[in-house]
Every structure is written in C-alpha cells, then in structure tokens.
Amino acid sequence: MDYGEITAELALRLSPKRLQHSLGVSKSAESLAEQFGSNREKAKLAGLLHDLAREVPMNELLPRAQAFGIVVNDVEQAQPILLHAFLAAKMAEEEFGVHDAEILQAIMMHTTGGSDMTLLDKIVYIADVIEPQRTFKGVDEIRKIAKVDLDKAMLVALDQSIYHIMKNGGLLHPATIAARNAILLKKTIK
Ligand SMILES: [Fe+2]
Ligand SMILES: [Fe+2]
Numbered sequence: 001m002d003y004g005e006i007t008a009e010l011a012l013r014l015s016p017k018r019l020q021h022s023l024g025v026s027k028s029a030e031s032l033a034e035q036f037g038s039n040r041e042k043a044k045l046a047g048l049l050h051d052l053a054r055e056v057p058m059n060e061l062l063p064r065a066q067a068f069g070i071v072v073n074d075v076e077q078a079q080p081i082l083l084h085a086f087l088a089a090k091m092a093e094e095e096f097g098v099h100d101a102e103i104l105q106a107i108m109m110h111t112t113g114g115s116d117m118t119l120l121d122k123i124v125y126i127a128d129v130i131e132p133q134r135t136f137k138g139v140d141e142i143r144k145i146a147k148v149d150l151d152k153a154m155l156v157a158l159d160q161s162i163y164h165i166m167k168n169g170g171l172l173h174p175a176t177i178a179a180r181n182a183i184l185l186k187k188t189i190k
Helices: 003-013 016-036 040-049 058-067 074-078 080-096 101-108 119-130 139-146 150-167 174-189
Strands: none
Touching: 003 016, 003 040, 016 040, 016 119, 040 080, 040 101, 040 119, 058 080, 074 080, 080 101, 101 119, 119 139, 119 150, 139 150, 150 174
16 A cells, blocks of 8 residues: 555544644654654654554454454553554554554554664654644644754653653553653663
8 A cells, every 4th residue: 555545544544633643743754754864754654554543442442452462561451542552553564564563663652652762663752742733732842852852852752741641640651661761771871
C-alpha cells in the first residue's frame, strides 16, 4: 500500500479529527527526520500509522492485544488505552504489510516511550506531541526545543506527561520512567 492508499484506509478507521492528527504527526515526523538525519520515509509512515488502533473500542483492546500474543502488564491491564500503541504495531504489520522493524518499534513506543529509544522512536514520540493541531499548555516550548535538541524535547515532554498523570492520580507506566531515566543517564555519562 502506498501513502495515499494507507490514508484512505485510515479514513475508514479513524474520525476525521484523528486522521488529521495522524497526517500532522506524519508531516512533523518527516521534518524532524530531515532535521536530525533519520530516514524520512520511515518517519512519515510510522507517523501516519501510529494511532491506527486508537479508535478500537475500549473493551476490544485487551482481547485483541492478547490474541496477538502481546504480554500485558498490570498498568496496561488497568488502562487498556495504552495498548493502542502495541496493537497498532501488530496491525500495521498484519493488515498494512509493514515489516520494517524500526517503523513497527516506533509505532509501539509512541505512547509510553521506552528505555532504548532509537532516533526514529524519539522522532515519532515528539511528532505526536508537537504536531500542528496540538494546543496544550507548553507545546510551543517543546516545539522550540525540538528544533535544536531532540533528547531535551523528549525530557520535557516526558516530564510533562508524568506531571500530568501524577496530578490526576494516574498510574505511571514503567516504560515512561525508563525512557526518562535513559535520557538523563545518557547525559550524565556524556
Ligand atoms: Fe496514540
Ligand atoms: Fe497520536
């Protein structure tokens, strides 16, 4: 499937707003890839597909993830919405014929982050945060930082996400803590 065909298929699965978000992430990921020397085509495709499973009904997320053999931890069990990222990676492979491991991993990591994020993983994570339709408080600051330092942008975005979850009394996913620690450790070792 080419980009246009995937977009048409996504239009059947996502609300117009989510489709626009996906196209925005795709575009932002492409320009971040150009800026930081990653593969533009991979970034574009991972961005387009990242929320493929975002509108799978809530009660189907867990059984569908389990049917794919995804190992579900306690936090995901309690908040199945987190599984949309894992499920999207599996669906991208099975239903859209995407077999590139880097693209699939970037899709998989877009919500929680992870300890060993590649450049592409970070690009898709940040593109999801800063795509043009995002309007949350602090987004312009992250957009500005992302123009110069992707790791710094990740750190600020992860901090914001963690603050937000804590403020709402939510569960923190271990991969989000791991992602933040990995960036801080990398800075310390440098
Ligand atoms: Fe998502
Ligand atoms: Fe998204």
